Amino acid sequence: MPSNATGLKRIAIVGAGPAGLMAAERLSQFDYEIHVFEQKPSAARKFLMAGKTGLNISHAEPLPQFIQRYDAAEWLAPWIEACDAVWIQAWMKNLGVASYVGSSGRVFPIEMKAAPLLRAWLKRLLAQQVQFHYRHQVVGLKGKTLRLKSLKTDALEQAYNLDFDAIVLATGGVSWPQLGSDGAWQQWLSSDEISPFQASNAGVCRSWSSFMQPIFGQPLKRVTAWVAGHEKSIGDIVISHYGLESGLIYKQGRALRQQRQAIVQSQGSTEQRMPNMTLYLDLLPELTESQLLKKIQPQAKQSTANLWRKAGLDPTKSALLRELIDKSKWSDSAYMAKQMKQLKIELTDFRPIEEAISCAGGVQQQALDANLQLKSNPRVFCCGEMLDWDAPTGGYLLTACFATGRAAGEAVHQYLETA
Structure with missing residues (x-):
């Protein structure tokens, strides 16, 4: 004492x-x-x-x-x-x-x-x-x-x-x-x-189908991420069993919280379940949408997977597209070019605060x-x-x-x- x-x-x-x-x-x-x-x-x-x-x-x-x-x-x-x-x-x-x-x-x-x-x-x-x-x-x-x-x-x-x-x-x-x-x-x-x-500075949650299991732990390399109405950032994102993780995700955390709070306020205080948050990704930021469209236009004897690969999509990015976009749309080049440049991901929550960096x-x-x-x-x-x-x-x-x-x-x- x-x-x-x-x-x-x-x-x-x-x-x-x-x-x-x-x-x-x-x-x-x-x-x-x-x-x-x-x-x-x-x-x-x-x-x-x-x-x-x-x-x-x-x-x-x-x-x-x-x-x-x-x-x-x-x-x-x-x-x-x-x-x-x-x-x-x-x-x-x-x-x-x-x-x-x-x-x-x-x-x-x-x-x-x-x-x-x-x-x-x-x-x-x-x-x-x-x-x-x-x-x-x-x-x-x-x-x-x-x-x-x-x-x-x-x-x-x-x-x-x-x-x-x-x-x-x-x-x-x-x-x-x-x-x-x-x-x-x-x-x-x-x-x-x-x-x-x-x-804050925590991973975000999304439920994946079993199709994504082989991708867990793999990075989405050099993508642009943003929340509507907020600043864009470029970097890598790791796909985790619970959702998404990385410094790029952390940068968007404040905007995601603000987005959720705005939704809650607009719906009133009777909201029983916290609303989803929406993140957008540009999977190929070095290409314009028109450049992408040219690259993924159907060609004789070229599979969709091969066209995507030649356009610059690695297996992790391709898997994410297949997870989030209905199969009936994969052959629609114009639609897919838009998705590659502005892929919408619904997120359910942040990881527990006990796991957060701050x-x-x-x-x-x-x-x-x-x-x-x-x-x-x-x-x-x-x-x-x-x-x-x-x-x-x-x-x-x-x-x-x-x-x-x-x-x-x-x-x-x-x-x-x-x-």
């Missing part, structure tokens, strides 16, 4: 993910007693998981374009401008971790993994007297008081209360709860301060002041994925966590300076 032996103002940070660690780093520049509480046995487990296949930590695209990737762009802009890809690369370099910008514009540490960066970061925070309390769960928050419980198997102590001069909540959303972000913190706030969480929803902007301070409890500041913002993968998620964590740390310092 940490005691206030220093006589310094005492700060609690709940959650040892990227946002919480960045808040701790900013506050460690000043003379405070800083305690980080993490219910897992170690820090930043989701961060480490994200870095297993290559830690995409930010993106080097022009800042105005970068900021527009967020649904809450205007809200986040000041913090991201102060903590952009250039700042993050310099911060990594200061930790002894070199980085590079890939051909896609994504920023990676040269070693690609998250573990070396995290080790260097934690080492520096410990040297700056930040105190970490692992396997300590916050089970309540009231005013300036945290109710804490040790999760150590040999611990005999019961839940206990500790008071702090300021509290930073960096508790994450609700995706990948097994890594620590279980959303239990929502009970500490009122329901009107939180937007319901929804899966989530939309969280603490609403209106519940916080301009410094991420909770209006209902000025001792408390919020940051990271628990805030109500959304972004695609590609370095945007981590950047916003870093940026809001740093902003919350600065805001706490300003608050304590004037308190």
Whole structure:
């Protein structure tokens, strides 16, 4: 149980993910007693998981374009401008971790993994007297008081209360709860301060016939995807046993949610079953419809399958057409050319939020002041994925966590300076 032996103002940070660690780093520049509480046995487990296949930590695209990737762009802009890809690369370099910008514009540490960066970061925070309390769960928050419980198997102590001069909540959303972000913190706030969480950067569901089973796990290479009335994106999509999966699908997630919400609102609140969502695909974006039509016009001794293949459709794309288009239409060249350029796919849902890379929803902007301070409890500041913002993968998620964590740390310092 940490005691206030220093006589310094005492700060609690709940959650040892990227946002919480960045808040701790900013506050460690000043003379405070800083305690980080993490219910897992170690820090930043989701961060480490994200870095297993290559830690995409930010993106080097022009800042105005970068900021527009967020649904809450205007809200986040000041913090991201102060903590952009250039700042993050310099911060990594200061930790002894070199980085590079890939051909896609994504920023990676040269070693690609998250573990070396995290080790260097934690080492520096410990040297700056930040105190970490692992396997300590916050089970309540009231005013300036945290109710804490040790999760150590040999611990005999019961839940206990500790008071702090300021509290930073960096508790994450609700995706990948097994890594620590279980959303239990929502009970500490009122329901009107939180937007319901929804899966983001998640696969989408559609029931396939048995015909598609041999195609599961195969990619639709270089296709254009869009939702009516929204921006188009190009990339690959993997056909899964449950539907569709890939970064290209993630990019369309926000538009799909908006489409569904618009349908629900137009049909009224009596909707018993969530309506389907509609995604469109251009299977051959390098060809115009007229060019395609010429290529698939019936020819002597040429089968439909062979014509499609010569037009550029690989077996996966051909299988998808056969799954979605009635067989009686396959020989109608004009109709099929249109379908290849604008194939309509009805989707029933997103994958469960527990499987999502991130989530939309969280603490609403209106519940916080301009410094991420909770209006209902000025001792408390919020940051990271628990805030109500959304972004695609590609370095945007981590950047916003870093940026809001740093902003919350600065805001706490300003608050304590004037308190």
